[in-house]
Amino acid sequence: MAEQESIEIRLTSDPRWLQVLRAAVGQVGHLAGLDPATVDHLKLAVDEACANIIVHGYGGARGQPIVATLHLFPDRLEVGLRDYGKTVAPESIRPKALDASRPGGLGVRLIYCCMDEVTYQAADGPGMELRMVKYLRADRGGSRGRTHQ
Numbered sequence: 001m002a003e004q005e006s007i008e009i010r011l012t013s014d015p016r017w018l019q020v021l022r023a024a025v026g027q028v029g030h031l032a033g034l035d036p037a038t039v040d041h042l043k044l045a046v047d048e049a050c051a052n053i054i055v056h057g058y059g060g061a062r063g064q065p066i067v068a069t070l071h072l073f074p075d076r077l078e079v080g081l082r083d084y085g086k087t088v089a090p091e092s093i094r095p096k097a098l099d100a101s102r103p104g105g106l107g108v109r110l111i112y113c114c115m116d117e118v119t120y121q122a123a124d125g126p127g128m129e130l131r132m133v134k135y136l137r138a139d140r141g142g143s144r145g146r147t148h149q
Helices: 015-031 036-057 107-114
Strands: 005-012 065-072 076-083 117-122 128-135
Touching (some): 005 015, 015 036, 015 065, 036 107, 036 128
Antiparallel strands (some): 005 065, 065 076, 076 128, 117 128
8 A cells, every 4th residue: 555545535514425435435445354343433532523523613504625644555544524613612622411401512522532643723714624533553553642732
């Protein structure tokens, strides 16, 4: 495999496009050699992140841009999501406690559970950037590190 192989997908903030992105993410996961359960977790993380962009970044507005990038390295798969919606402090995006009494709001927790690294940061200009990493070998990234910037 080359040092890095990449694909970029541009979609709009319409939930019907998420099935197309899930399919592409699944194919890249299979190309990376991930087992089927891990591919499902990868798709779930990307789907939840995009749903959060649509609801929180764009306030449910359709037709807004989302850029997904998938970078396949020899040791990891990196997924980037970029939106041009609301910018928030990255440290305010945290997994919700499972014992919280309010329903909903577990998407960020699912993302963190499915991925080895999760980093939110304010983008240059409006919006946010999310970087998620899944390591391809059990001996790499086993700490399941969580980072915020």
